[in-house]
Amino acid sequence: xxxxxxxxxxxxxxxxxxxxxxxxxxxxxxxxxxxxxxxxxxxxxxxxxxxxxxxxxxxxxxxxxxxxxxxxxxxxxxxxxxxxxxxxxxxxxxxxxxxxxxxxxxxxxxxxxxxxxxxxxxxxxxxxxxxxxxxxxxxxxxxxxxxxxxxxxxxxxxxxxxxxxxxxxxxxxxxxxxxxxxxxxxxxxxxxxxxxxxxxxxxxxxxxxxxxxxxxxxxxxxxxxxxxxxxxxxxxx
Amino acid sequence: xxxxxxxxxxxxxxxxxxxxxxxxxxxxxxxxxxxxxxxxxxxxxxxxxxxxxxxxxxxxxxxxxxxxxxxxxxxxxxxxxxxxxxxxxxxxxxxxxxxxxxxxxxxxxxxxxxxxxxxxxxxxxxxxxxxxxxxxxxxxxxxxxxxxxxxxxxxxxxxxxxxxxxxxxxxxxxxxxxxxxxxxxxxxxxxxxxxxxxxxxxxxxxxxxxxxxxxxxxxxxxxxxxxxxxxxxxxxx
DNA sequence: TCAAAAGTGTTTGTGGTACACCCATGG
DNA sequence: CCATGGGTGTACCACAAACACTTTTGA
Numbered sequence: 001x002x003x004x005x006x007x008x009x010x011x012x013x014x015x016x017x018x019x020x021x022x023x024x025x026x027x028x029x030x031x032x033x034x035x036x037x038x039x040x041x042x043x044x045x046x047x048x049x050x051x052x053x054x055x056x057x058x059x060x061x062x063x064x065x066x067x068x069x070x071x072x073x074x075x076x077x078x079x080x081x082x083x084x085x086x087x088x089x090x091x092x093x094x095x096x097x098x099x100x101x102x103x104x105x106x107x108x109x110x111x112x113x114x115x116x117x118x119x120x121x122x123x124x125x126x127x128x129x130x131x132x133x134x135x136x137x138x139x140x141x142x143x144x145x146x147x148x149x150x151x152x153x154x155x156x157x158x159x160x161x162x163x164x165x166x167x168x169x170x171x172x173x174x175x176x177x178x179x180x181x182x183x184x185x186x187x188x189x190x191x192x193x194x195x196x197x198x199x200x201x202x203x204x205x206x207x208x209x210x211x212x213x214x215x216x217x218x219x220x221x222x223x224x225x226x227x228x229x230x231x232x233x234x235x236x237x
Numbered sequence: 238x239x240x241x242x243x244x245x246x247x248x249x250x251x252x253x254x255x256x257x258x259x260x261x262x263x264x265x266x267x268x269x270x271x272x273x274x275x276x277x278x279x280x281x282x283x284x285x286x287x288x289x290x291x292x293x294x295x296x297x298x299x300x301x302x303x304x305x306x307x308x309x310x311x312x313x314x315x316x317x318x319x320x321x322x323x324x325x326x327x328x329x330x331x332x333x334x335x336x337x338x339x340x341x342x343x344x345x346x347x348x349x350x351x352x353x354x355x356x357x358x359x360x361x362x363x364x365x366x367x368x369x370x371x372x373x374x375x376x377x378x379x380x381x382x383x384x385x386x387x388x389x390x391x392x393x394x395x396x397x398x399x400x401x402x403x404x405x406x407x408x409x410x411x412x413x414x415x416x417x418x419x420x421x422x423x424x425x426x427x428x429x430x431x432x433x434x435x436x437x438x439x440x441x442x443x444x445x446x447x448x449x450x451x452x453x454x455x456x457x458x459x460x461x462x463x464x465x466x467x468x469x470x471x472x473x474x
Numbered sequence: 475t476c477a478a479a480a481g482t483g484t485t486t487g488t489g490g491t492a493c494a495c496c497c498a499t500g501g
Numbered sequence: 502c503c504a505t506g507g508g509t510g511t512a513c514c515a516c517a518a519a520c521a522c523t524t525t526t527g528a
Contacts, residue, residue: 022261024341063258063339067330091343093304093326101298103260104343106328174480191482194519214479215525228428411507428509429491451506452498 022102026070027142028111029089029149030079032129033166037152038182039129041078042136042147046126049099050139055147057127058105071108078127084166085111089149105140109149112163133185157183161202164222165200170206172217173197258337263307264295264379266326266346266386267316269366270430276366277383278315279373283363286336287376293383294364296341308345315364322348322402326386332379344387345410348402394420398439401459407443409454410434423426 030041042054057078060072067088076082086108093104130136132150135143156162163179164171177193197203204223209216267278279291294315298307304325313319323345330341367373370388372380393399400416401408415429434440441460446453 020257022259022298023257024259024261054371059342060257061259061330064332066332067328067341088327090325091304093298093343095301096301104298104304106330106341172480189519190480191520194481195483196517198415203508212479213527214477215481215527217480409507426492427507428493431508432510446491448499450500451504451508452508454507 019199022104023098024061025058025103025105026061027105027145028071028073028074028078028086029056029106029146029165030112031132031149031153031233032112033114033179033182036178036182038150040132040135040149041127042130042138043078043127045139053139054130054136054142054144055139056107057142061106067106068108071106071110076109079112081112084113085162089145089152089228092141092145094141096172105145106144107148109152110152111162113168122137131149154184160219161200161222162203170208170219172210172219174217176220179213239336259341260335261298262295262342263298263304263311264293264325264342264344264382265308265311266293266344266383267312267349268346268369268386268390268403269349270351270419271366271415273419275369275387277369277372277386278364279367279375280315280364281409282376290376291367291373291378291379292376293344297341299362304343305345308343308347312347316349318349322351322399326382326389331378342382344382344385346389346393348390348399350403350405357406366377391421398437398459401439407445407456407458411449411454413457 008041041057043051043057045051045055051190057074061067062162065073072082072084075086089107089109091104091106093207096192110182135146157180166179167175176197177188177190181188202223203220206219206221210219269276277295280294282288282290282292294311296311298304302310308323309319312323326344326346328343329342332457369383371381395443400413403416404412410431413434414425414427418425439460440457442459443456445456447456
């Protein structure tokens with residue numbers, strides 16, 4: 001855990017040194033539910049390093065944009081959507097993560113609703129949705145970043161209502177349950193699931209039904225005024 | 238939330254541009270319990286900008302150190318300790334956070350055990366412990382960073398056993414409870430606290446007692462092999 | 475009338491919460 | 502012997518978990 005570098009004493013004040021050999025990028029793990037699968041939008045690299053390998057979208061942070069603006073720009077360029085859940089994930093800064101030189105990346109993750117503007121980005125030709133459960137060979141440390149995003153999403157799902165951000169505006173309870181099952185990777189009990197989600201008072205009926213095979217299903221929407229965070233069970237009272 | 242900047246289309250590959258106008262620093266919120274108070278180590282700035290204001294320790298990330306190594310170096314320079322809980326907090330990158338130019342900072346927080354090497358850093362002359370509950374006027378966005386660290390620590394305390402990292406090697410249950418109360422800012426029930434912490438099996442008796450005023454107290458230590466994470470109560474089963 | 479999915483209650487167990495008194499020591 | 506902090510048990514309630522059948526529609 002400790003650096004083998006010499007400790008050079010007190011940190012010098014670098015008040016007037018305003019360029020840096022350290023390169024900053026922002027990368028975004030863009031997640032969506034497709035075909036009962038949790039998928040991530042990947043782009044195939046056309047230039048070295050890691051030519052031909054898959055990467056998560058992103059690029060150099062611009063001097064005139066904040067980190068979140070950079071992430072939002074990447075998201076807009078790749079999917080065309082903007083009004084989605086976007087959250088900073090972690091900053092990766094291993095010395096050897098980019099063979100071209102020292103680069104740190106501030107990783108974000110975004111949850112985009114299923115049917116909306118999937119794949120509408122302007123340079124989406126090389127972009128593809130792929131299952132997070134079967135990642136291809138990836139560039140840099142991007143596999144690690146995607147797995148970190150999955151871990152975080154699962155974790156958040158257990159105590160917040162962030163799951164709705166992956167569904168369309170209105171949805172059935174079965175749809176919602178399938179979404180949870182897809183992300184958590186386990187089967188859930190239908191009756192318990194329905195009771196708890198309805199008791200949480202984060203949903204409201206639209207009054208509409210969705211017909212198809214079988215009995216028509218009540219449609220719900222997420223309540224805008226809902227406080228969708230549950231108090232975690234405390235280790236100590 | 239959205240940038241007003243023009244979208245310039247696909248991200249250009251900047252394969253060979255290896256300098257940047259963006260400056261990267263690493264800052265560390267160093268926390269310790271002192272006198273039943275949660276305190277943070279601050280340094281007084283001696284140069285502009287924010288001359289005379291208090292800041293959390295940190296400085297430019299070096300090209301030859303990882304983010305964590307940079308945080309560890311700062312910690313070592315200021316306190317002399319290294320074997321402590323150190324965790325990345327968040328990366329702050331607002332456009333105007335440093336008047337000298339575009340700077341992003343990767344913030345870490347560290348929990349140092351109470352009696353160990355407090356204040357032993359080599360240039361600690363200007364460094365002081367101050368209560369997180371009564372922060373002085375601070376430089377940059379450092380007040381925000383400290384408050385973010387406090388929020389994270391409280392949050393983590395509820396489902397992991399990080400609290401031990403703020404105590405000496407051995408401690409009494411009352412000491413531990415006081416630590417939790419200090420951090421969470423609320424009174425806890427003594428019997429429930431003891432039952433739950435002992436049921437969690439993260440402690441072991443040392444066999445020793447600490448005498449002083451009143452009845453001698455059993456000393457405990459944190460079990461190195463303990464899995465100190467509790468499963469959060471899930472919103473959905 | 476059958477297939478397919480929606481919808482619905484009860485029981486049992488675990489764990490969270492609230493609460494008050496005796497114990498061991500030093501002065 | 503008294504002040505000071507250490508240490509202990511129980512009763513109630515809420516919620517998590519397990520579990521199977523009926524209802525409604527379209528083909």
